[in-house]
Amino acid sequence: xxxxxxxxxxxxxxxxxxxxxxxxxxxxxxxxxxxxxxxxxxxxxxxxxxxxxxxxxxxxxxxxxxxxxxxxxxxxxxxxxxxxxxxxxxxxxxxxxxxxxxxxxxxxxxxxxxxxxxxxxxxxxxxxxxxxxxxxxxxxxxxxxxxxxxxxxxxxxxxxxxxxxxxxxxxxxxxxxxxxxxxxxxxxxxxxxxxxxxxxxxxxxxxxxxxxxxxxxxxxxxxxxxxxxxx
Numbered sequence: 001x002x003x004x005x006x007x008x009x010x011x012x013x014x015x016x017x018x019x020x021x022x023x024x025x026x027x028x029x030x031x032x033x034x035x036x037x038x039x040x041x042x043x044x045x046x047x048x049x050x051x052x053x054x055x056x057x058x059x060x061x062x063x064x065x066x067x068x069x070x071x072x073x074x075x076x077x078x079x080x081x082x083x084x085x086x087x088x089x090x091x092x093x094x095x096x097x098x099x100x101x102x103x104x105x106x107x108x109x110x111x112x113x114x115x116x117x118x119x120x121x122x123x124x125x126x127x128x129x130x131x132x133x134x135x136x137x138x139x140x141x142x143x144x145x146x147x148x149x150x151x152x153x154x155x156x157x158x159x160x161x162x163x164x165x166x167x168x169x170x171x172x173x174x175x176x177x178x179x180x181x182x183x184x185x186x187x188x189x190x191x192x193x194x195x196x197x198x199x200x201x202x203x204x205x206x207x208x209x210x211x212x213x214x215x216x217x218x219x220x221x222x223x224x225x226x227x228x229x230x231x
Contacts, residue, residue, distance in 0.1 A: 026062050026063065026064065026167070027062065027063045027166065027167025028060040028061065028062055028063075028163060028167050028169065029061055029062065029063055029118055029132070029167070030060070030061040030114050030117055030118040030121070030132075030133065030163075031058045031059070031060050031061075031070070031114075031133050031135050031161075031163050032058060032059045032060075032061075032110060032113050032114050032117065033057070033058050033135055033136075033138060034055070034056040034057060034058055034059060034069070034138075035138070036096075037055065037096075037097055037098075038055075038056050038069070038094055038095065038096055038097075038107070039053040039054060039055055039056060039094065039095045039096075039097060040053070040054045040055075040056055040069055040071050040080045040083070040091065040094060040095075041053055041054075041091075041092040041093050041094065041095045041102055042054065042083055042089040042090055042091050042092055043089065043090055043092055044088075044089050044090075045086045045087075045090070051092060052089070053095055053097075054071055054205065055071075055139050055205075056069045056070065056071055056080070056094070057070055057071055057072060057077065057135075057137065057138065057139055057141070057161075058070045058077075058135055058161070059106055059110040059113075059114060060079065060114075061111075061114035061115065061118055063167070065115075067106040067110055067111045067114055068080060068081055068106065069081075069094060069106060071083075072137075072139070072141045072158070072171075072203035072204075072205075073088075073203065074088065074202060074203065075200075075201060075202055075203070076169065076203075077161060077169045077171075077203075080094070094106065094107075121133075123165065125165070126165070128165075129164050129165055129166045129168075130164065130165045131162055131163075131164060131165075132163045132164060132165055133162070133163040134160055134161070134162050134163075134172075134186050135160060135161045135163075136159065136160045136185075136186055137157075137158045137159060137160055137161060137171075137172075139205065139206065140157070140205070140206030140209075141157070141158040141171075141203055141204070141205065141206070141209075142155050142156065142157055142158060142203070142204050142205075142206065142209030143155070143156050143157075143158050143171055143173060143194055143198075143201050143202070143203055143204075144201065144202040144203075144204060144209075144212070144223075145173070145194070145197075145198040145200070145201055146198065146199060146200040146201075147197075147198055147199050147200075148199070155209055155212060155213055156173045156174070157173075157174070158171045158172065158173065158194075158203070159172045159173065159174055159184055159185075159186065159191060160172040160186045160191070162193070170193045170194055170195050170196075171193075171194040171195075171201070171203070172186070172191045172192070172193065172194070173191065173192060173194050173197075174188070174190050174191055174192075175190050175191075175192060176190070177190075178190035
């Protein structure tokens with residue numbers, strides 16, 4: 001006896017297209033700098049009872065309307081909620097150093113600021129990737145740049161960040177030999193896109209970058225374990 005067939009036709013679900021739509025909803029469409037000293041709080045698997053604070057660089061509005069804190073983390077400017085690694089840290093929440101309050105969601109005033117700015121500066125989508133916004137780096141972030149595993153690395157200060165229409169973010173570095181004025185500011189011709197010139201990039205807070213530049217042994221050992229792939 002045969003199995004009865006449903007009168008409804010089978011619905012084919014394109015999983016790849018669904019993933020692309022979900023990813024598109026996470027694209028950043030607007031940035032706002034963090035100027036009040038709010039921090040990301042995270043912890044490490046090795047010491048789960050210890051909490052660490054890291055200054056937030058900016059807040060980002062995603063295509064789906066959600067707002068996320070952003071920090072220079074490992075190889076990119078990362079949403080705080082995406083910090084979820086056994087080796088490098090787990091996101092706990094946001095912190096106001098003045099009140100010492102820890103909260104789970106971004107502050108309301110940043111949501112209103114970002115949505116108002118996104119409405120005012122609404123851009124027309126096109127087939128080409130275009131520059132949407134530039135922000136100066138206010139944290140003293142540094143980029144460790146490597147072009148080949150055996151080539152010397154460079155530690156360069158990050159002067160700013162660019163948001164593009166496809167949601168991608170890139171750091172701005174300087175070719176000091178082309179600098180004609182100091183301090184170097186956004187719009188100077190000596191600035192260039194980090195990804196356009198360097199194969200591998202890792203971002204560090206100012207105090208860690210200075211330890212690397214001072215060749216602190218413990219910091220260099222930790223750096224080697226992080227950036228050198230295991231065989």
